Amino acid sequence: MIEEALLEIKRGTAEIIDNERIEKLLKAYFEDGKTYTVKAGFDPTAPDLHLGHTVLLQKLATFQKYGARIQFLIGSFTATIGDPTGKNATRKVLTQEDIVKNIESYTTQAFKILDKEKTDIVYNHEWLDALGSAGMLQLASNLTVARMLERDDFSKRYTSQTPIAVSEFMYPLLQGYDSVHLKSDIEIGGTDQKFNLLMGRQLQKSYEVKKQQAVLMMPILEGLDGIQKMSKSLGNYIGVSDEPNDMFGKVLSISDALMWRYFELLSTKSLDEISDIKNGVQNGSLHPKKVKEELALEITARFHSLEEAQNAKAEFDKVHAKSQIPTDIEEFSCDGEIWIAKALVDCNIEPSTSQARRDIKQGGVKINQEKVSDEKLELTTGEYLLQVGKRKFAKLKVN
RNA sequence: GGUGAGGUAGUCAAGUGGCCAACGACGGCGGACUGUAAAUCCGCUCCCUACGGGUUCAUAGGUUCGACUCCUAUCCUCACCA
Structure with missing residues (x-):
């Protein structure tokens, strides 16, 4: 029974640190019904979950099957500070309302996979706000700059001369401190989180939490392009709430x-x-x-x-x-004659009239299944089925 | 704070007074072939009812018939020094 559980837990994992701890926790559950905690952190900056996130969620669900309570950690504190990757310095700092809204949509999506009864949603601002600057500095003293630069992400950026904000050094520490506060037994995250996950172990030791958390890392799911990781900003994602x-x-x-x-x-x-x-x-x-x-x-x-x-x-x-026409096509209407290129832009299937002309020239535009060759075509009164490429459709009614 | 290097289209990256709407690569889009896959091949890739016009090379001024290219100031990044 334990064997089976272990196997299922290990499935697909990239790396597990402190396997023994996990085995012990499972044993305690199967023999004495003792539960344990598994922490996973989520960043509420974007309200939409995609399949990349669900890899983690599915793993959490597996743990729930075998006696775990999930500490569903919302990075509410870090979100109010700014963007942790530093990639986009201009990204808006979220307001409390934004965060609350995001979290709500986030959790409803997450509970399509997770068992609500066995999940505790926790917010790290609750204890990080209280830490204060003294506590923060004390926390920072746990680590040297050299050690911090060991983190893959930092060292790469450092060598490639990409800026690193000092505050970014705080993120791993804060994330690690979350584990101290929550006394997590296990933490799971993506392989890109390795450094941060290990920080949890180190800090738990420094702050004398009895036992260090085990760490389980899931591989990063590639996006639709198969190369880069699935992310919303790259547009290569499958959203949980996609149609x-x-x-x-x-x-x-x-x-x-x-x-x-x-x-x-x-x-x-x-x-x-x-x-x-x-x-x-x-x-x-x-x-x-x-x-x-x-x-x-x-x-x-x-x-x-x-x-x-x-x-x-x-x-x-x-x-x-069978290359037939889809059932649901967005419908538009306009008054009076309209130039074909303009019509395509108005129907949101072309970004500009220039692009529309190019596509017409290349034979990528169809009206009522017929290729259009005249880029100056005017559409007169009637109903048209417009198509660009293979997958963009719109219906237009000209009055 | 000082010194040096640098900021060019979605990204990387050429261009150092007119030949520049700006080489090239990647990405993206359209076409062919397919399994809406991959691979491959061809074309396109700032905007505008367009053989023409408009707006671009961090930002704001200036020099010049003419500037991405020269000058000044400002902002930002990196390196070294403090």
Whole structure:
């Protein structure tokens, strides 16, 4: 039983530090029903969760299955200070209201995966506000600059001459201090968080918390491009609240190689099942497209319903496999004659008339399924189906 | 605070008085081929009802017939020194 739990917990992890501790915690749970705490931090700067986050959430859900209470830590303190990556110095500092709003949408999304009953939402401003400048300095004295520069992210930026704000040095410390305050037994995070996660262990030791937290790291999920990590700002993400059609389509657009990563990190199929599927594809008995469709179906159904997922699949087949027109197309209307390029911009399927002209010239624009070749075309009264490329559609009614 | 280097399109990066709306690479978009995959090939890539016009090379001024290129001030980044 413990073996099984361990196996499931280890699935897909990139690295585990202090495996023994985890085994002991599980043993205590199975033998004496003792619960333990697993901490995970979330940054409430953006209100939307994507599949990259759910890798972590799914792992937390697994822990909940085996006796854990989740400390769902909201970085409310850090969010009011500014952007921790320093990449974008101009990013707005969030107001309390923004944060509250973000957190609300955040948690409702998270509870699609997590068990609410076994989750404690905690806010780090509650104890970090109280720390004060003296406490902050004392905290900072736990670490040297040289040690701080060991962090991959910092050393890279330092050598590449990208600015690092002094305040950024505080983030790992603050995150570590959260673990001190919460006396977390385990903390999980992405591999990019390794330094910060370890800081928790070090600080727990310095502040004499009885036991250091075990650390479990999940790999970073690649985005749709298969290269960079999934993130909203890169636009290569699948959002938890994406429409079923989008979600299904996005999953299907990933490359075959990437598909296996998604299987491992996102699917609930067992590892054995997955390797069976993989073999099937390799020896040609399974078509990769079919396999990918199944994955897309599973993921879409998790966040919507099986029915909606199946509808999405049907819609997808209709539009792409048979290149028919989608069911729901946004409708626009205008008065009087309108120039085709302008119409495309007004319908939000082209960013500028210049771009529209280029696409027309290249044969990428269709009206009612017919290629448009005249870039000076004026649309007279009537209803039109406009299309740019393969996937952008709009209906326009000219009065 | 001092000295030096630097800030060019989504990103990286050429360009050092007219040939510059600005080489190239990546990304992105359109097309072909496909499984809306990958790979490959072709084209496009500031805006504007456009063989023309407008606005760009950190910001604000100046010199010049003419500036991304020269001058001045300001802001920002990096390195070394303090």
